[in-house]
Amino acid sequence: xxxxxxxxxxxxxxxxxxxxxxxxxxxxxxxxxxxxxxxxxxxxxxxxxxxxxxxxxxxxxxxxxxxxxxxxxxxxxxxxxxxxxxxxxxxxxxxxxxxxxxxxxxxxxxxxxxxxxxxxxxxxxxxxxxxxxxxxxxxxxxxxxxxxxxxxxxxxxxxxxxxxxxxxxxxxxxxxxxxxxxxxxxxxxxxxxxxxxxxxxxxxxxxxxxxxxxxxxxxxxxxxxxxxxxxxxxxxxxxxxxxxxxxxxxxxxxxxxxxxxxxxxxxxxxxxxxxxxxxxxxxxxxxxxxxxxxxxxxxxxxxxxxxxxxxxxxxxxxxxxxxxxxxxxxxxxxxxxxxxxxxxxxxxxxxxxxxxxxxxxxxxxxxxxxxxxxxxxxxxxxxxxxxxxxxxxxxxxxxxxxxxxxxxxxxxxxxxxxxxxxxxxxxxxxxxxxxxxxxxxxxxxxxxxxxxxxxxxxxxxxxxxxxxxxxxxxxxxxxxxxxxxxxxxxxxxxxxxxxxxxxxxxxxxxxxxxxxxxxxxxxxxxxxxxxxxxxxxxxxxxxxxxxxxxxxxxxxxxxxxxxxxxxxxxxxxxxxxxxxxxxxxxxxxxxxxxxxxxxxxxxxxxxxxxxx
Amino acid sequence: xxxxxxxxxxxxxxxxxxxxxxxxxxxxxxxxxxxxxxxxxxxxxxxxxxxxxxxxxxxxxxxxxxxxxxxxxxxxxxxxxxxxxxxxxxxxxxxxxxxxxxxxxxxxxxxxxxxxxxxxxxxxxxxxxxxxxxxxxxxxxxxxxxxxxxxxxxxxxxxxxxxxxxxxxxxxxxxxxxxxxxxxxxxxxxxxxxxx
Numbered sequence: 023x024x025x026x027x028x029x030x031x032x033x034x035x036x037x038x039x040x041x042x043x044x045x046x047x048x049x050x051x052x053x054x055x056x057x058x059x060x061x062x063x064x065x066x067x068x069x070x071x072x073x074x075x076x077x078x079x080x081x082x083x084x085x086x087x088x089x090x091x092x093x094x095x096x097x098x099x100x101x102x103x104x105x106x107x108x109x110x111x112x113x114x115x116x117x118x119x120x121x122x123x124x125x126x127x128x129x130x131x132x133x134x135x136x137x138x139x140x141x142x143x144x145x146x147x148x149x150x151x152x153x154x155x156x157x158x159x160x161x162x163x164x165x166x167x168x169x170x171x172x173x174x175x176x177x178x179x180x181x182x183x184x185x186x187x188x189x190x191x192x193x194x195x196x197x198x199x200x201x202x203x204x205x206x207x208x209x210x211x212x213x214x215x216x217x218x219x220x221x222x223x224x225x226x227x228x229x230x231x232x233x234x235x236x237x238x239x240x241x242x243x244x245x246x247x248x249x250x251x252x253x254x255x256x257x258x259x260x261x262x263x264x265x266x267x268x269x270x271x272x273x274x275x276x277x278x279x280x281x282x283x284x285x286x287x288x289x290x291x292x293x294x295x296x297x298x299x300x301x302x303x304x305x306x307x308x309x310x311x312x313x314x315x316x317x318x319x320x321x322x323x324x325x326x327x328x329x330x331x332x333x334x335x336x337x338x339x340x341x342x343x344x345x346x347x348x349x350x351x352x353x354x355x356x357x358x359x360x361x362x363x364x365x366x367x368x369x370x371x372x373x374x375x376x377x378x379x380x381x382x383x384x385x386x387x388x389x390x391x392x393x394x395x396x397x398x399x400x401x402x403x404x405x406x407x408x409x410x411x412x413x414x415x416x417x418x419x420x421x422x423x424x425x426x427x428x429x430x431x432x433x434x435x436x437x438x439x440x441x442x443x444x445x446x447x448x449x450x451x452x453x454x455x456x457x458x459x460x461x462x463x464x465x466x467x468x469x470x471x472x473x474x475x476x477x478x479x480x481x482x483x484x485x486x487x488x489x490x491x492x493x494x495x496x497x498x499x500x501x502x503x504x505x506x507x508x509x510x511x512x513x514x515x516x517x518x519x520x521x522x523x524x525x526x527x528x529x530x531x532x533x534x535x536x537x538x539x540x541x542x543x544x545x546x547x548x549x550x551x552x553x554x555x556x557x558x559x560x561x562x563x564x565x566x567x568x569x570x571x572x573x574x575x576x577x578x579x580x581x582x583x584x585x586x587x588x589x590x591x592x593x594x595x596x597x598x599x600x601x602x603x604x605x606x607x608x609x610x611x612x613x614x615x616x617x618x619x620x621x622x623x624x625x626x627x628x629x630x631x632x633x634x
Numbered sequence: 635x636x637x638x639x640x641x642x643x644x645x646x647x648x649x650x651x652x653x654x655x656x657x658x659x660x661x662x663x664x665x666x667x668x669x670x671x672x673x674x675x676x677x678x679x680x681x682x683x684x685x686x687x688x689x690x691x692x693x694x695x696x697x698x699x700x701x702x703x704x705x706x707x708x709x710x711x712x713x714x715x716x717x718x719x720x721x722x723x724x725x726x727x728x729x730x731x732x733x734x735x736x737x738x739x740x741x742x743x744x745x746x747x748x749x750x751x752x753x754x755x756x757x758x759x760x761x762x763x764x765x766x767x768x769x770x771x772x773x774x775x776x777x778x779x780x781x782x783x784x785x786x787x788x789x790x791x792x793x794x795x796x797x798x799x800x801x802x803x804x805x806x807x808x809x810x811x812x813x814x815x816x817x818x819x820x821x822x823x824x825x826x827x828x829x830x
Contacts, residue, residue: 029813032670045641045701163716272637324699326659356651611792 023117028177030104038069038273040101045270046322048084048091049116056088056200057140060114060121060147062129064139065548067095071269072277074331075167076130078575081265087197089272091128092116093269096139096546097146105146109265121147121428125160125199128142128192129180129593132165134525135518135548137176137536140165142545144179153226159202159209164195169626171253171300172478172585175528175536177225182216184223185588186253187286189262191221191322214552221254221581228587230530236571238529238582253300255625261306266318270325279321279327279360279505281416282312284344287597287622289335289613289633293401294390294432296477297333299592302622303634304613313347320357327358336365337614345373362386385416385424391432392442399434399607401600407444410453423466424450430496430513431474431488433604440496442502444467451506452554467509471497473519477526478585479592481600484577487523489570490516517555521547523573529584533574535561593621635661637701638678644698647692654746664716665791665821670796672779673818677716677829711828721771721822722791728811735828739778739783741809742775746801753803766804769796771826778792792819 031037052058061080063070070076070093083091094113105112111120121127127149129140141151144163150156153163165173166184173183184191193217200213215585219222227247233239243249256262264283271278285306288298316328328348331416332338345359361373389404391397396403406525413424428443447469454465473493476485488496493516504511525532538561539547546552562569577583579598585592596618603610613633617623623632639659642649645731649659663709664677672719686709688694693706730738745751755764761801767791778784798816805811 028815032813037669043701043703124708270637270640273635280638322644326639356657543694623691623777 024110024111024113026108027113027118030108030110031084034100034104035098036067036273038271039095040115041239041272042093042118044272046090046267047116047269048080048095048364049091050084051457052090052117052119054087055091055201056092057126057195057196058119058124059083059089059091059126060094060124061091061129062121062127062140062143063128064095064096064131064136064143065546066098066495067271068275070095070130071271071275073130074281074283074393075132077268077281078263079139079166079192079263080132082263083192083196086193086196086605090116091532092121093120096143099546099552101136102142102146102545107427113150122149122161125162125203126196127161129165129167131165131169131176133530133548134169134175134522135553136169137525138540138544140176140239140548141179141210141536145540147471149235152302154178155393156239157180157209157583159199159207159212162199162209162212166192168297168300171296171588171590172526172528173223173225174530174584175463175525175532176324178533179536180225181213182224183250184221184254186221187256188254189198189256191219191254194219195222213324214245214247215250218259220252223588224249225530230584232531238584240582242589246565246582250587250591253591253593253625255286256305257627257630259283260311264315264316268319270323272591275445276328276630278325279329280316280323280325281329282316283307283343284312284330284332284335286332287633290334290403291600291610291612291618291620292302292390292410293399293481293520294429294464294474294477295333296480299479299597300622301333301565301589301625302478302591302620302632303498305356306339306633309344309347312344313351316348317351320351325355326359328352329360329362331349332360332623334365335361341373345363347458356523367486370502383414384425385421386425387412387425387564388427389446390427390429391439391441392428392444392446393434393439395607396432396435396439396442398609399604400602401610402608403612406449409446410449413453417454417465418459422454422458422463423468425468426450428469428471429474430471430500431493433482433485433601434607435496437496437499440500441503443471443500445506447509451508454508467506468499469511470513471500471511473516474512475519475523476582481597481604482580483527483583483597484581485600487520487573487577488576490520493519495548518548518553519560520569520573521553521555524569525572527572527584531565531567531571535567536610591622591625593618596620635663637704638663641696641699641701641704642680645692645695647682647686647696650683650765664719665722665795667818668689668797670737671816671818674817675722675820677719677821679712679716714823714829716822717792718790719821720793721788721820721826722789722822724816725787725819725823726785726787726801726814727778728785728802728817729813730783731812733781733785738809739775739777742783742785744804745805745809746773746775747772751801751804753800754826755800764794764800766796769794770801773801780787788822788826 094114113120144151163180164182165180169182173472213224216222227244229242231239287302287304390402397625409498497513544557651657658679689709693709697706710757754761771788773787776786802814807829823829
């Protein structure tokens, strides 16, 4: 280890974040490698190492013998400062080598608030920030992850974005880069050729032209590039590589457990939910394969907990066989099984009976809207009756902690809807009084609200976000309506949601703002410790940009949206139709009752069927 | 702790779990180390449901499952409680970026030859003045390279615990090293017999 790093490690919190050396990290001989990839996660080690996508892609990229992919995370503030003071550039954990010499800097971006951290990591790596300033073929700066469905705010900083799932397209890209490097291609030639690979978006080939009103007039496509750029998916999840020997952190991380992904996509179509649309079509893994992988993972890692991941676990078609198979293995070994993302509507006594056999955790329900009318409008198909039934089973089964999550500011929301949240909390409390096994232990009901953020590729992509003051008014309305002492109300501050709303539907004109915020110390902005609302506002005003243009403005049906350059599968007209149904408070049947022909199935190869 | 516990699990030697609301593996380190210290002599107490038939094989298997650099030297049934550990032999490498001299070595030795070696020590009751001298056996300082000094010492491992960094703190400013790292060599009982 570099002796300078050894010294600063003694001064910083949680040094194990920065040492590498974990079990199952992949070490290769760099003399036998053609491409070195720095897989950069623009957040801390604990967050990045908990990311299943990162774990999968680390292994798929390293499956190429000519590639060595290493991990890089954003150092916490103390380490970042110590590194800057000691003039240590950002390095990769496996080799300890500075990443500026690598061929690819690949960022996984799951949320918009990480944008400034991307800039900071580029800067710490001593790589020029803007794509136009990096003339050579390498280092190539690429990005992927769900935030990249609208990569426009960071478009000027990256050379290309991966749209969709990376298992296959990443390796196709790396194969092309290997060839380009050997044949000494120019960066332009490489990018143009790469743009022909399905799932690759090269921002420099698409130039947005704005009208006098500030709206996007059209998108100029250069050099005959594909338009729109189609999202890439893995056709068969059972066939694709899945790591059963993941890197095992030596220090505690956020999700310190085995994660099993049951399926991608969601049959529900909640209208506020971007994930519910951008991960379509629905593809599931077979339960016998999952049981096998789960056992192997538990054996290979020694973890004592296992989580089943998906957008809506109760909708997994083979849930019962899966649970039975896993519990047969887990129970005798004291391994806990957790099922986040269960729906309140079909939550059965059976499931609960099964998972509580090892460890009992709290219950959390994302109810989202306070009245049936509003829940119908947002297509969140959960009734109060379902919720109370579930609570009844839970309370009589000995649970005594319930968390209910809501959003304030959803389209069509009225004060009556908000007061409905307080009423529902009272109903849950009443349900506990009627059904609790042991009342001496008391009950804890927590209501949480956050400010709704309209996201691209959801039916609410045209909606305005309510203003921060309006959010505060709604919070205090709810606060005053909650009187029971067993009910706690927690609300998120609206400032971060406002900035996130600006960035998630932002365009390339925000590049300067991002650079300004970063230059003035903005990094790890997803953390309260670092987020500075004032700094963002200062940046907007410095460039004469009105943030409410992005956050609080309702878009017209025919407006060209900055992310129209991307085709995620679900059609724009389907999203609009769903939005119209919202204003009629009309539910859409879930995909299993009736296919809505949303368009996502177009991404499947011939012979493959959505949700089969 | 998690790293150790998972390694036993991975190696196929699952630990015994406590019986309670939130079961946890029964595993404890006799002398927990502060961050940055390395060691050749850690003692780990653990319980298993089933005793392994071949302890040597178990030691090798768990070692293979551990992160590189961590080695289980021996697994045995304890006869003496770990509270009987009293002394700890350590070795420190002290960096002096501007180089070392005979004078420096002499000064450092003088510091540790004094009748008292007092430093402020953080305790549960707040910071208190602490005299290291009675809890110290043998301390020698000698040149190691052009910029490094080697320090060997036998210090009290518990009741009270002397953190080797306290000894660095006791060095007056002009001779204080730019950086130091410590390594544990061996553990002993009260009578300086090697503890096992």
